[in-house]
Amino acid sequence: MTRYMDMLEAMIRWTVVVLLAVMVAAIGSQVFARYLFHQSLYWTEELGRHVMVWMIFLASVICVRRGHHLSITLIKERLSPHKQALLQLVGAVVLAYFFYMMVVHGWTLTQKTMVQRSSAIHYPMGYVYAALPVSGLLMFIVNLEVMIKSGLEFFAKRKSEAVAQPAGTGGESK
Amino acid sequence: MTIAIIFVALLLIGVPVAFTLGLTALAYIALETPLPPLVAFQRMFTSVDSFPFVAIPFFMLAGNLMGAGGLAQRIINLARALVGHLRGGLANVTVVSNMIMGGISGSSVADCSALGSILIPAMQKQGYQSRFAGAVNATASTMGIIIPPSIPMILTGAATSLSIRDLFFGGLVPGILIGLGMLVITTYISKRRDYPKFPRATARELLKAVWRGLPAFIMVAIILVGIMTGIFTPTEASVAAVLYAILVGLIDRELTWKGFYDSMLNAAVSSAVVMIVISTAGLLTWLLAYSMIPQKLTVELAGVVDSPTTLLVVLGVVFLLVGCVLDVSPAVLLFGPVLLPLVTAVGADPIFFGVMMVFALAIGLITPPVGTTMMLSAYIAGVTILDVAREAVPYLLYMIVLLYVLIFFQGLVLWVPNYLFH
Numbered sequence: 148m149t150r151y152m153d154m155l156e157a158m159i160r161w162t163v164v165v166l167l168a169v170m171v172a173a174i175g176s177q178v179f180a181r182y183l184f185h186q187s188l189y190w191t192e193e194l195g196r197h198v199m200v201w202m203i204f205l206a207s208v209i210c211v212r213r214g215h216h217l218s219i220t221l222i223k224e225r226l227s228p229h230k231q232a233l234l235q236l237v238g239a240v241v242l243a244y245f246f247y248m249m250v251v252h253g254w255t256l257t258q259k260t261m262v263q264r265s266s267a268i269h270y271p272m273g274y275v276y277a278a279l280p281v282s283g284l285l286m287f288i289v290n291l292e293v294m295i296k297s298g299l300e301f302f303a304k305r306k307s308e309a310v311a312q313p314a315g316t317g318g319e320s321k
Numbered sequence: 322m323t324i325a326i327i328f329v330a331l332l333l334i335g336v337p338v339a340f341t342l343g344l345t346a347l348a349y350i351a352l353e354t355p356l357p358p359l360v361a362f363q364r365m366f367t368s369v370d371s372f373p374f375v376a377i378p379f380f381m382l383a384g385n386l387m388g389a390g391g392l393a394q395r396i397i398n399l400a401r402a403l404v405g406h407l408r409g410g411l412a413n414v415t416v417v418s419n420m421i422m423g424g425i426s427g428s429s430v431a432d433c434s435a436l437g438s439i440l441i442p443a444m445q446k447q448g449y450q451s452r453f454a455g456a457v458n459a460t461a462s463t464m465g466i467i468i469p470p471s472i473p474m475i476l477t478g479a480a481t482s483l484s485i486r487d488l489f490f491g492g493l494v495p496g497i498l499i500g501l502g503m504l505v506i507t508t509y510i511s512k513r514r515d516y517p518k519f520p521r522a523t524a525r526e527l528l529k530a531v532w533r534g535l536p537a538f539i540m541v542a543i544i545l546v547g548i549m550t551g552i553f554t555p556t557e558a559s560v561a562a563v564l565y566a567i568l569v570g571l572i573d574r575e576l577t578w579k580g581f582y583d584s585m586l587n588a589a590v591s592s593a594v595v596m597i598v599i600s601t602a603g604l605l606t607w608l609l610a611y612s613m614i615p616q617k618l619t620v621e622l623a624g625v626v627d628s629p630t631t632l633l634v635v636l637g638v639v640f641l642l643v644g645c646v647l648d649v650s651p652a653v654l655l656f657g658p659v660l661l662p663l664v665t666a667v668g669a670d671p672i673f674f675g676v677m678m679v680f681a682l683a684i685g686l687i688t689p690p691v692g693t694t695m696m697l698s699a700y701i702a703g704v705t706i707l708d709v710a711r712e713a714v715p716y717l718l719y720m721i722v723l724l725y726v727l728i729f730f731q732g733l734v735l736w737v738p739n740y741l742f743h
Contacts (some may be wrong), residue, residue, distance in 0.1 A: 206593030
């Protein structure tokens with residue numbers, strides 16, 4: 148499982164890097180066009196903005212998998228690894244609900260906005276709104292991995308705890 | 322009430338702040354409004370679909386590219402030539418490096434990691450206590466969001482329609498004052514603990530460091546002068562900074578493909594961390610506005626609080642407390658639009674309010690339990706958050722005093738933007 152998830156993450160990594168490069172190219176050419184050629188390009192702001200939407204929602208998938216999203220770890224740090232796994236599991240279940248909602252409602256929004264055109268380039272806004280269900284689905288998937296791992300840890304630890312040793316010192320947080 | 326409990330409970334079990342805000346908003350919609358949940362996701366989308374925010378990944382990228390292209394090291398060398406001869410040389414170098422870096426990057430976390438990963442180990446090697454090294458870097462990096470450019474000020478401006486340019490330059494004097502005060506405190510502490518210093522740089526060495534640091538100054542000039550003169554909007558300045566950083570990296574042949582890829586990925590991921598919070602905080606702010614909370618608050622409090630100064634003094638305390646538990650970005654997005662009507666009703670200056678809010682919340686970067694640069698510095702230094710927090714107390718007190726000095730002498734903030742733009 149981990150291997151497939153690593154492949155998925157590598158693909159997302161490359162995609163967000165390419166998207167950021169597209170943003171730099173779009174807004175960069177806007178600046179060049181305006182100051183060197185005294186022309187304003189009509190498509191750059193809109194493209195940069197919409198590519199950014201895709202980039203951040205996709206990069207957020209990496210953050211969910213790696214635990215990069217800002218969170219309050221003060222309580223978690225003080226618990227034993229076993230209880231940490233439990234908290235992680237509960238958190239992942241709650242997140243699964245949010246990502247599920249994101250897919251369902253994001254998909255409805257995408258369908259509804261397919262008829263609505265972007266103001267400058269006139270592509271369907273649904274192409275941009277699709278970032279919601281797509282990233283929602285990907286976050287749901289990577290969150291499932293987190294859920295399974297912490298679940299396994301929680302139930303495995305419970306067996307070994309009968310044998311075992313003092314509570315952990317608490318993990319490093321970042 | 323139920324909603325507040327959901328919010329606090331989710332935060333405490335460690336659900337990321339961004340999704341806690343989103344789930345709280347979903348609960349609010351379901352329990353208190355007739356709206357369909359679809360609206361929540363539409364608002365999440367529109368909150369981030371905004372052109373000024375494009376500057377956020379770009380300023381992050383510019384900062385990362387500077388690190389990868391060797392500019393960060395040059396800034397450090399320059400700072401060393403300037404203040405290395407003071408007692409506690411390297412700690413003072415950390416302060417000055419963060420000041421210069423603050424004029425380029427708009428993110429304290431980016432400065433904290435770019436400079437801290439070099440300077441904290443260097444201080445440890447010279448015999449500084451790890452917790453002190455962490456505290457100096459954590460505090461100095463708060464200047465990153467106060468000295469222009471600043472991502473939280475972009476957020477404040479976009480959420481409240483205040484001029485981002487005015488907010489930027491309002492932060493200039495307060496940011497410099499933090500730096501100067503920190504130099505005094507650091508030297509004093511270092512004298513008492515007998516920390517090492519470097520030999521004073523000769524004129525020749527100083528010139529060489531200035532020359533080598535020149536690309537960094539040009540970068541500051543592109544951003545600050547570009548925005549100041551109106552040649553660039555903040556977003557255009559951010560992309561100019563990116564292109565310039567790539568150019569310098571290429572000319573110096575220090576920027577490798579790997580460094581470039583890593584910088585891009587890092588910028589994408591760190592902007593996602595900020596922007597997902599923006600999307601759900603934007604949703605919640607919209608809901609508060611939908612329920613007329615800002616108007617109700619204004620009506621309730623405008624009668625009670627009559628003078629602008631009283632209001633700002635109270636808000637200072639509120640922001641300091643909020644800063645302990647919330648990161649700067651969600652806090653400015655939630656409180657900026659909610660409080661601005663009250664601020665204008667009472668007659669306080671809106672630009673001052675914006676700058677003061679960011680300043681007070683920046684202090685929250687070094688207060689436990691949630692202080693992003695404190696956590697990051699503690700991680701780099703290999704000590705606990707509380708170690709760093711304890712060691713940062715003198716700096717913390719200075720910044721709180723400075724906050725109130727600014728409230729009573731608002732000219733310190735407003736002079737620069739008024740002089741430049743009005």
